[in-house]
Amino acid sequence: MKIVVLVKQVPATDNVKMDEETGTMIRDGIESEVNPLDLYAIEEAVRIKERIGEGVEINVLSMGPKKAVEAVRSAIAIGCDKGYLLSDRKFAGSDTWVTAYALSTGITKLVSGFDLILCGERATDGETGQVGPEVGAYLGLPALTYVSKIEEIGNGKIIAHRAVEGGHEVVESPLPVLVSVVKEINTPRMPNFSGKMKAKKIEIPLLTAEDIGADEERLGLQGSPTRVVKIFRPQVARKGKIVSTAGDPDGAVSGLVDFLTEKTII
Amino acid sequence: MKERDYRQYKGVWALGEVRDGEIHPVSFELLAWGRGLADKLSVDLSIVIIGSHIKDKVKELIPRGADKVYVIDHPALEHFRIDPFSAILTTMVEEYKPEILIASATSMGRTIMPVMAVKLDAGLTADCTGLDIDLEERLLIQTRPAVGGNIMATIKTPVLRPQMSTVRPKSKRPLPVDHSRKGEILVKEFSGEFLTSRVKRLAFIREEAIGAPIQDAEYIVAFGKGLKDSKHVELMKELAQVFNGSLGASRNATDLGWISYSHQVGLSGKTVSPRLYIAAGISGAVQHLAGMSSAEIIIAINSDPDANIFGVADYGIVGDLFEVIPLLIKKLKEKAKEA
Numbered sequence: 001m002k003i004v005v006l007v008k009q010v011p012a013t014d015n016v017k018m019d020e021e022t023g024t025m026i027r028d029g030i031e032s033e034v035n036p037l038d039l040y041a042i043e044e045a046v047r048i049k050e051r052i053g054e055g056v057e058i059n060v061l062s063m064g065p066k067k068a069v070e071a072v073r074s075a076i077a078i079g080c081d082k083g084y085l086l087s088d089r090k091f092a093g094s095d096t097w098v099t100a101y102a103l104s105t106g107i108t109k110l111v112s113g114f115d116l117i118l119c120g121e122r123a124t125d126g127e128t129g130q131v132g133p134e135v136g137a138y139l140g141l142p143a144l145t146y147v148s149k150i151e152e153i154g155n156g157k158i159i160a161h162r163a164v165e166g167g168h169e170v171v172e173s174p175l176p177v178l179v180s181v182v183k184e185i186n187t188p189r190m191p192n193f194s195g196k197m198k199a200k201k202i203e204i205p206l207l208t209a210e211d212i213g214a215d216e217e218r219l220g221l222q223g224s225p226t227r228v229v230k231i232f233r234p235q236v237a238r239k240g241k242i243v244s245t246a247g248d249p250d251g252a253v254s255g256l257v258d259f260l261t262e263k264t265i266i
Numbered sequence: 267m268k269e270r271d272y273r274q275y276k277g278v279w280a281l282g283e284v285r286d287g288e289i290h291p292v293s294f295e296l297l298a299w300g301r302g303l304a305d306k307l308s309v310d311l312s313i314v315i316i317g318s319h320i321k322d323k324v325k326e327l328i329p330r331g332a333d334k335v336y337v338i339d340h341p342a343l344e345h346f347r348i349d350p351f352s353a354i355l356t357t358m359v360e361e362y363k364p365e366i367l368i369a370s371a372t373s374m375g376r377t378i379m380p381v382m383a384v385k386l387d388a389g390l391t392a393d394c395t396g397l398d399i400d401l402e403e404r405l406l407i408q409t410r411p412a413v414g415g416n417i418m419a420t421i422k423t424p425v426l427r428p429q430m431s432t433v434r435p436k437s438k439r440p441l442p443v444d445h446s447r448k449g450e451i452l453v454k455e456f457s458g459e460f461l462t463s464r465v466k467r468l469a470f471i472r473e474e475a476i477g478a479p480i481q482d483a484e485y486i487v488a489f490g491k492g493l494k495d496s497k498h499v500e501l502m503k504e505l506a507q508v509f510n511g512s513l514g515a516s517r518n519a520t521d522l523g524w525i526s527y528s529h530q531v532g533l534s535g536k537t538v539s540p541r542l543y544i545a546a547g548i549s550g551a552v553q554h555l556a557g558m559s560s561a562e563i564i565i566a567i568n569s570d571p572d573a574n575i576f577g578v579a580d581y582g583i584v585g586d587l588f589e590v591i592p593l594l595i596k597k598l599k600e601k602a603k604e605a
C-alpha cells in the first residue's frame with residue numbers, strides 16, 4: 001500500500017505579520033512548525049503502517065519555501081519513508097485552488113499507484129480546509145473529509161468515521177481515496193531518536209514547477225482565481241458595564257440578574 | 267482552463283441543505299445573505315435543494331427570500347454524498363450560469379464547494395463572515411477572518427465565474443417569513459449515473475449533546491480553562507439548565523478533554539449567535555471571540571480585571587466564578603419561583 005501525506009509548514013505564533021500590499025503573509029523571521037492537524041495525518045499513516053506491516057510505504061509531500069523541508073523532515077522523523085518538497089518562486093502567492101493543482105500534479109508525478117492520500121482537515125494559518133478536497137477533485141478521487149477514525153483499510157477499500165454535525169457518519173469508499181483528518185482520530189507521538197537520525201540523513205528532493213510538469217500559467221498569484229484586496233483588524237468591542245465582586249458579591253450578581261431581566265432574557 | 271464567456275453569468279445561487287429529511291435553517295441564512303446580494307445586483311435569487319421526499323417542504327423557502335427554488339428529489343439523494351451532489355450541481359451551474367454561488371460552511375458545504383471549484387474551474391473563498399457587492403466592478407466582496415482571527419481579509423474573484431464562497435453558519439439571521447413573497451418552484455430530474463456514488467454511507471452514530479447543538483442554541487453557558495477541573499463541568503451544566511441552554515467551551519477546555527470538541531466555540535470550533543452567551547473563566551482570545559462576538563448579549567465572568575473578554579461584554583463581573591456561578595444559579599432559581 002502506498003500512502004501520501006500532505007503536510008504544510010505554518011508560522012508557529014499567532015501574531016503573524018501581513019504584507020499590506022499583496023495581502024499575503026510575511027513568513028520571514030518567524031518560527032515555523034508542522035501544521036498541528038497534519039501531525040494527526042502523519043500519525044495515522046504511521047499507525048496504518050504498523051498495523052499492516054510490510055509493504056506499506058509512506059510518502060510525504062509539501063509545498064512551500066525551501067525551509068519547509070524541515071516540515072518534511074519532521075514527518076520522516078515520526079515514521080514516514082520518503083519526502084518531497086515542491087519549491088519554486090512560481091508557486092508563491094498561490095491560493096488554495098492553485099496549491100491543490102500543484103500538489104495533485106506533484107503526487108501524480110512522484111508517487112505512482114498510491115492508495116491513500118492523508119491530510120489535516122485545515123491549516124492553522126489559512127484556515128480554509130479547501131486544499132484537501134480540491135486535491136481529491138483534481139485527481140478524480142472521492143474525498144472523505146472530517147475523518148475521526150479509520151476502522152478498516154485494505155483490500156481496495158476503506159471504512160471510516162466522519163465527524164459531522166450531530167454525530168459520526170460511517171462510510172465506505174473504494175481506494176484510492178483522499179482522507180482529511182480531525183483531532184479526534186489519534187494522539188500524535190513524538191519522534192524517537194532513530195527517527196530523528198533518519199530524518200537528518202535522508203535526502204529530500206526539491207522539485208520545481210518544471211520538474212513536476214505544472215502549467216506555469218496556472219501557478220502563483222497570477223494563476224489564482226481569488227485575490228486578497230484588503231486586510232483589516234476585526235472590530236468587536238462593546239462598552240458594557242463591568243462590576244467587581246470585591247466586598248459585595250451579592251450585589252454584583254443581583255445586578256446581573258436585574259440586567260438579564262431588563263433585557264427580557266429571564 | 268475552459269474558455270468561457272463570463273458575461274453570460276447572471277444571478278445569485280445558494281446551495282441549501284437538508285438534514286434528517288428537513289430543510290435545515292442554514293438554508294434560510296444563505297437566503298438572507300443571497301437576498302442582499304441579489305437586490306444590489308438586481309437579479310434573481312435561486313436556491314438549490316437536493317434531497318429525498320423534500321418536494322413538499324421547499325415551499326417555505328420562498329417566504330424566506332428565494333425567487334426560484336430548484337429541487338432535485340430522489341430517494342438516492344437522502345444523504346449528502348459527494349459524487350451525486352457535485353455531479354448534479356455542476357450540471358446545473360453549467361446550464362444556468364449563476365454569477366455567484368454560495369453554500370454554508372458546514373461539513374457538507376466545506377466538502378462539496380472545493381470539489382465544485384475544481385470541476386467548474388472557479389475560485390472559492392472559505393468561511394466568510396461578510397458578503398457584499400462592489401457595484402462598480404460587479405464583483406462579490408468576500409470577508410473572512412484569517413491568520414488565527416487576528417485579521418480580516420477581503421477577497422474578490424475578478425475573472426472566473428461563478429464567484430463562490432462558503433459562509434459561516436450563524437453569521438447572519440434568517441429573514442422574517444414574508445408570505446406575500448412570490449416565487450417559483452422548479453423540479454429538476456436527474457437519473458442514472460448522476461445518482462451513483464463511490465462512497466457508501468453505512469451507518470450514523472448520533473452524539474448525545476447537552477441541550478441543542480450549540481450552533482442552534484439560543485442560550486449558551488460557556489467555560490474555559492478557569493474552570494480548573496472537569497468535575498466542575500457539573501456546575502456549568504446546572505447553570506445551563508436554568509436557561510434550558512447549551513454548554514460551550516474554549517479550545518483550552520476542549521483540549522483538556524473536559525467536554526467534547528463539538529462544544530468548542532471559536533475560529534477552529536463553532537460560530538454561535540445566541541441571544542445570551544455567558545463566558546466564565548474564558549480569557550477572550552481573538553480566536554474565541556471570532557466564534558461568539560455576534561451574540562446578542564454577552565456576559566463575562568473572570569477573576570482577571572484585564573481579561574480580554576470584558577472588552578466584548580455587555581455585563582461583566584470581575585470575580586471568582588466558583589463564587590459567582592453558584593450565587594447566580596441560586597438567584598435565578600429564586601426569580602423563577604417568584605414568577
Ligand SMILES: Cc1cc2nc3c(=O)[nH]c(=O)nc-3n(C[C@H](O)[C@H](O)[C@H](O)COP(=O)(O)OP(=O)(O)OC[C@H]3O[C@@H](n4cnc5c(N)ncnc54)[C@H](O)[C@@H]3O)c2cc1C
Nearest residue numbers: 490491492516517518532533534535547548549553569587
Ligand atoms: C489558529 C488558532 C485557532 C484557535 N481556535 C480557537 C477556538 O476555536 N476557540 C477557542 O476558544 N480558542 C481557540 N484558540 C486558542 C486561543 O488562542 C486561546 O488559547 C484559548 O481560547 C484560551 O482558552 P481559555 O480562555 O479557556 O484559557 P486561558 O486563556 O488560559 O484563560 C483562562 C481564564 O480563566 C480565568 N480564570 C481562572 N480562574 C478563574 C476563576 N476561579 N474564576 C474566574 N475566572 C478564572 C483567567 O483569568 C483566564 O482569563 C485558537 C488558537 C489558534 C492559534
